[in-house]
Amino acid sequence: MLFFTQCFGAVLDLIHLRFQHYKAKRVFSAAGQLVCVVNPTHSLKYVSNRCTAAQVSTEQGGLPPCHHHEAVHDPQLVPCTCPLFSCQWEGHLEVVVSHLRQTHHINILQGAEIVFLATDMHLPAPTDWIIMHSCLGHQFLLVLRKQEKYEGHPQFFATMMLIGTPTQADNFTYRLELNRNQRRLKWEATPRSVLECVDSVISDGDCLVLNTSLAQLFSDNGSLAIGIAITTSKVHNAEAEI
Numbered sequence: 258m259l260f261f262t263q264c265f266g267a268v269l270d271l272i273h274l275r276f277q278h279y280k281a282k283r284v285f286s287a288a289g290q291l292v293c294v295v296n297p298t299h300s301l302k303y304v305s306n307r308c309t310a311a312q313v314s315t316e317q318g319g320l321p322p323c324h325h326h327e328a329v330h331d332p333q334l335v336p337c338t339c340p341l342f343s344c345q346w347e348g349h350l351e352v353v354v355s356h357l358r359q360t361h362h363i364n365i366l367q368g369a370e371i372v373f374l375a376t377d378m379h380l381p382a383p384t385d386w387i388i389m390h391s392c393l394g395h396q397f398l399l400v401l402r403k404q405e406k407y408e409g410h411p412q413f414f415a416t417m418m419l420i421g422t423p424t425q426a427d428n429f430t431y432r433l434e435l436n437r438n439q440r441r442l443k444w445e446a447t448p449r450s451v452l453e454c455v456d457s458v459i460s461d462g463d464c465l466v467l468n469t470s471l472a473q474l475f476s477d478n479g480s481l482a483i484g485i486a487i488t489t490s491k492v493h494n495a496e497a498e499i
Contacts, residue, residue: 365389416464
């Protein structure tokens with residue numbers, strides 16, 4: 258009976274995931290957009306203390322805080338950029354994508370425009386939804402986080418970060434769009450570099466921020482669909498023409 262119950266539960270989860278994927282494809286297929294169903298992951302640490310903990314480890318001979326990369330013993334090495342784990346890995350920026358895919362199993366999608374479908378929005382904070390997005394010859398990290406900035410008041414934070422340097426990030430513009438029930442909400446900004454630490458970006462509020470009631474307006478049966486588009490910035494285009 259125990260074996261049957263576990264197998265039956267796994268089948269139900271698979272059916273539920275396939276059904277959500279089918280609904281998303283039906284909604285967005287007319288626009289020719291690629292849909293990625295992203296399941297939530299609970300952080301193994303309290304996210305607001307991540308940079309503080311890193312600073313403590315530095316004093317004990319560990320890695321430097323995530324927002325002080327100039328203090329790394331080798332300026333060409335960077336710590337792990339995955340916001341989910343206290344990972345002690347460090348390496349060159351060019352191999353960060355391989356590390357995220359092989360060690361943390363983060364999916365990567367191709368295309369200038371995709372739909373990020375985050376499931377199970379009702380789960381308690383802190384919870385993260387993460388994918389990598391490859392387009393225009395670069396890789397980006399999309400992070401959606403449910404976090405209590407104030408006790409008892411969870412909020413959703415969404416940001417796009419370039420797996421590259423801040424100078425490279427200035428060449429791009431990303432747009433996050435929510436569209437449901439004749440309502441539309443857009444956030445457009447220049448992506449930040451992963452070298453700047455996703456926790457700092459969220460704590461500064463330099464991202465799309467949704468309170469619970471607003472997120473519910475755009476969600477469908479506990480899932481939130483976010484349209485993602487990345488373009489080269491106008492300034493970069495003008496310089497290229499010159």
